[in-house]
Each structure stands twice: as structure tokens, then as C-alpha cells.
Amino acid sequence: MELYQLRTFVTVAETGNLTRAAQRINASGPAVSAQIKALEEELGLELFARTARGMSLTDAGRELVERARRTLEAAGELLSAAGSFRAEAVGVARIGLNNEPGRLRMTEFLARMRSDHPRIELHLMQYSTADALDGILTGELDAAFAYETANDPVAELKGVPLCRVDMAIVGPASWRGRIEEADWGELSGMPWVWFPERCPFQFLLEETFAHKGFSLNKVIVGDNDSTLRALVAAGCGLTLLRRDDALDACAAGDVCVWEREPMSLALSFLYRRTRENDPVIRAVCGVLEQVWGDGADVC
Incomplete structure (x- = not known):
């Protein structure tokens, strides 16, 4: 069993569609289908029911997809922990954007990230604030730009105030x-x-x-x-x-x-509180603080 198979499994479960899953992970549709088939054969279980409307998790699939997410998160934490022993952070940062990149100062952010943390691979994706919060909590996203309200799950999230x-x-x-x-x-x-x-x-x-x-x-x-x-x-x-x-x-x-x-x-950059000491999260937040200053400005 390979990590990329688990990542594909989780992505198909989240999208419910082989084509959308393939687009998200930059793979072909046949490759995604083959990875799911290989994983099902190795596990000896059907993970999805194939229907005209897409891919629906079976009972076994619903039980195992949460374990797959935890395995991927643990693998990411292992990679980040290993990076902390080196001079530079290493890993992937999947970031949700709740607005146009220009309004989120992405040009300067990306330039500083390439200069200061070249071994962090950035995945930038458009999300509404509500979907971004869900994505952080499920592990689909590592962090996101979001408008803060009293309805947010603040106990589980921590953030960098921006403006x-x-x-x-x-x-x-x-x-x-x-x-x-x-x-x-x-x-x-x-x-x-x-x-x-x-x-x-x-x-x-x-x-x-x-x-x-x-x-x-x-x-x-x-x-x-x-x-x-x-x-x-x-x-x-x-x-x-x-x-x-x-x-x-x-x-x-x-x-x-x-x-x-x-x-x-209030616009903030949010991530899981449990990842506060993650080297990748620390690196991204450090660059954002340089780009945005003290967060007191109105934008």
C-alpha cells in the first residue's frame, strides 16, 4: 500500500467523482481509477459503489477513509518533523484562498516563500470561508485565509490576524x-x-x-x-x-x-491549533506576518 493510493482514495471520497479527483491531484482519470482498483484489491474490500451520479463510499469505505486521512496527516507530520532538524522547512502547504490572489497579497507572499523556503511546495486553491474552515478541520487543507465570525470553531483553530x-x-x-x-x-x-x-x-x-x-x-x-x-x-x-x-x-x-x-x-490566516509548532505552518505564518505587518490596517 502506497501513500499516493491513500491520497487518491481520500480525494475521490471528498469529490465523489473520478474526473474532479484527477484534476485535484493532477493525474489522469484512468490512473485514478487504477489506483482505487489496486487499493481495493489489496484490502479485499469495495471502497466505493459506482453509480451514474459518481462514486459513493461503501460502509467499509466510510470507516476506512477517516483512517486514511489520519495516516496521511501523520505522514505529513513526520515529513515536517524531519524538516525541523534541517536548516529549512520541507513539506507541502495546501492553502485555501477566500478572495482574489491580489487582495491576499499573493505576489509578495509567493516571492518571499520561494526565496526563504524553497522546499515548501505550495498548493493554492479557491474556497469560500465556510468550505475553507471545513477543509482545515477535515485535513483537506493545511491552512486558509478566512473571514472570522463568532460562528467559527475557534477552539480548534488558531490564526494570524491580517486586517x-x-x-x-x-x-x-x-x-x-x-x-x-x-x-x-x-x-x-x-x-x-x-x-x-x-x-x-x-x-x-x-x-x-x-x-x-x-x-x-x-x-x-x-x-x-x-x-x-x-x-x-x-x-x-x-x-x-x-x-x-x-x-x-x-x-x-x-x-x-x-x-x-x-x-x-476580520480577515485572518487560520490553521489547526494542534499544528501550531509544525515547521511548515510556522514558516508560512512567518512570511505572512512579514507581508501583512501587524494586522492593524484596514484593507
């Missing part, structure tokens, strides 16, 4: 007259374009309005920032955007911005 991100409430440009002078109560009664489950924007709005004694009138859900902006521009209701996105949309004539009181979210 606060200004937010703004926006509405259709044609509603400018009724929105710009509206108070919190009037805003709460207007229709709202809402967010995917567990989106930090959702938590921020609900907590803010609940603190002021109001609930919100949610009429439609969008799945990403560009969809939210388009739905607002089409006159469907209000929503919350990053302030820089809101000002760009306002300048384009798509929305109007309500800015009578500031709102913001």
Missing part, C-alpha cells in the same frame, strides 16, 4: 433616494438579496441588525459576489459587499451605497 475588511450595504441605483436617508429599521423592511449558507456576510448582517432589534426580509439567494451584485443591479433588493467592490459597482452605475455607519469583517 479588517470594510463592508458596505448596497441597493439598486434607482433606489438611491429611499436608501441614502434610510435608518436601520427602514433598511430591514426592504427586500434583501441573501447569501449561501454559513457565509460570513450573512452572519455580520444578522448580528448587526439583531443587535439593533431588527430582522431582515430575505427574498432571493445568490451564490457569489458577482451574482449578488447583478441581482441588486436588476432591482431585486439590498445586499452586503466589500466596500471596494461596492464603490466600483456604484461608479459603474449599478448600485447605490449606504454608508451611514461602518461595518467590517
